[in-house]
Amino acid sequence: MTLPDRSELSRREYLRTLVAVGGATALSACLSESNAVDIPAGTDDPSTLPARQYAWNDTLLRDDDGNVKPPEHHVLLALSLVDEPTDGSRTQLEDALETLERAYEWSNDGLLFTIGYTPAYFERFDDALPESVDLPEPTALTSSEDPAVDEFDAVVHLASDHSQVVLEAEEGLFGNHDELNGVAVETDLTGVFERLEDQRRTGFVGAGLPAEHTDVSDVPDSVPEDAPFFMGFRSGFERNQATEDRVTIEEGPFAGGTTQHIESMDLQLRTWFEQDSHPMRVRKLFSPEHADEDLVGDVGEKLTTTNGLTDERIDATEADARRGVVGHAQKAARARVDGEPPLLRRDFNTVDGDSPGFHFLALQHGIDDFIRVREAMTGADLDVMHANNGILSYLFVNRRGNYLLPPRSLRALPRANPQ
Numbered sequence: 533m534t535l536p537d538r539s540e541l542s543r544r545e546y547l548r549t550l551v552a553v554g555g556a557t558a559l560s561a562c563l564s565e566s567n568a569v570d571i572p573a574g575t576d577d578p579s580t581l582p583a584r585q586y587a588w589n590d591t592l593l594r595d596d597d598g599n600v601k602p603p604e605h606h607v608l609l610a611l612s613l614v615d616e617p618t619d620g621s622r623t624q625l626e627d628a629l630e631t632l633e634r635a636y637e638w639s640n641d642g643l644l645f646t647i648g649y650t651p652a653y654f655e656r657f658d659d660a661l662p663e664s665v666d667l668p669e670p671t672a673l674t675s676s677e678d679p680a681v682d683e684f685d686a687v688v689h690l691a692s693d694h695s696q697v698v699l700e701a702e703e704g705l706f707g708n709h710d711e712l713n714g715v716a717v718e719t720d721l722t723g724v725f726e727r728l729e730d731q732r733r734t735g736f737v738g739a740g741l742p743a744e745h746t747d748v749s750d751v752p753d754s755v756p757e758d759a760p761f762f763m764g765f766r767s768g769f770e771r772n773q774a775t776e777d778r779v780t781i782e783e784g785p786f787a788g789g790t791t792q793h794i795e796s797m798d799l800q801l802r803t804w805f806e807q808d809s810h811p812m813r814v815r816k817l818f819s820p821e822h823a824d825e826d827l828v829g830d831v832g833e834k835l836t837t838t839n840g841l842t843d844e845r846i847d848a849t850e851a852d853a854r855r856g857v858v859g860h861a862q863k864a865a866r867a868r869v870d871g872e873p874p875l876l877r878r879d880f881n882t883v884d885g886d887s888p889g890f891h892f893l894a895l896q897h898g899i900d901d902f903i904r905v906r907e908a909m910t911g912a913d914l915d916v917m918h919a920n921n922g923i924l925s926y927l928f929v930n931r932r933g934n935y936l937l938p939p940r941s942l943r944a945l946p947r948a949n950p951q
């Protein structure tokens with residue numbers, strides 16, 4: 533990808549595009565654009581950071597209703613091991629990750645990150661993963677998809693409100709930037725991991741960001757100005773997300789870890805906005821009753837800390853389907869356990885490949901939880917036309933990956949059974 537033409541984009545859009553391009557040239561363009569931004573420094577003692585890599589919620593900002601506001605910019609770095617893990621490469625990786633923690637505050641204003649490992653990574657060890665970890669190989673989960681699967685070793689998820697931070701952290705990790713926010717990079721990942729450029733994924737989330745992408749073909753002008761997600765509505769309400777406690781593995785050597793699923797998909801946004809009316813979009817995304825009772829508002833502003841799916845609305849899923857249209861969230865909510873959602877969704881929009889898409893990143897106790905929720909969301913059991921089955925007919929899944937996010941203490945090239 534070449535650098536975007538600065539004169540044709542707003543500053544915010546230019547910075548977002550630089551994240552998608554990546555690399556040293558994009559970073560230097562980004563730094564000259566972001567001179568005035570002050571990034572808070574990291575910690576002198578990384579061992580004081582949370583034991584769970586995904587302990588982000590306590591530090592993230594909240595919106596006016598008190599829901600967690602995810603960082604705006606995201607990069608997923610697909611990594612392949614250069615050689616088999618050794619004590620030396622473990623130390624090198626740990627030192628490189630601690631450099632990030634010393635450089636940037638653990639916050640959306642600084643940098644939040646995780647490293648996760650695929651089932652393919654763990655296959656190299658004689659021992660199997662302990663029973664307390666549910667991490668199968670990723671497979672197709674619906675009859676209409678034929679996804680590629682993440683078979684490389686690891687993924688680093690970098691997230692920040694500042695595009696310069698995610699770009700700079702990535703370049704620092706790969707030996708292309710010798711100072712990060714005033715901290716010298718003495719150790720990087722060169723020789724431990726290779727970056728798989730063709731698998732690099734990027735994205736953004738936040739009110740107003742999707743509407744800034746109407747220059748991308750297949751992103752229609754009708755994306756609402758204030759929507760944080762491409763499909764036009766708020767998502768991730770406090771009461772419909774699993775807590776970090778709930779997704780945590782409590783037993784065995786990986787206690788304090790969790791599992792992550794990444795489902796990448798293309799979105800048919802033009803049809804979504806141009807074929808359907810706003811009430812129909814509400815029906816398909818939330819539930820028919822949400823539209824009939826005008827519960828949502830333009831982009832979800834009427835909903836506060838919950839998506840409004842009561843037990844009655846969830847129980848009405850089959851009947852709504854038979855009557856003609858069923859909601860995406862309504863179907864997915866059938867997989868709640870004792871009223872609690874099993875997934876902690878940290879998904880984001882993308883224009884990777886210059887077309888609109890979505891990286892659905894979810895944390896859960898085990899991958900079987902994800903599969904169960906995805907089956908409920910797919911709703912193959914429901915008696916309804918495909919076009920009216922939630923948002924299924926607008927999503928085209930192209931990749932799936934399963935990961936273990938070990939606790940921080942085991943994040944550097946863990947053995948399959950550290951005990």
Ligand code: HEM
Binds near residue numbers: 817
């Ligand atoms: C383009 C893709 C997607 C969009 C735009 C989207 C959007 C939404 C929205 C607006 C809600 C209601 C608000 C909220 O509770 O946060 C929701 C709920 C939900 N979605 Fe999605 N979603 C997408 C894909 C997925 C996928 C792939 C899954 C996988 C299982 C999923 C699972 C859920 C769940 C579990 C809920 C909450 C259900 C509950 O309340 O218990 N979504 N989604």
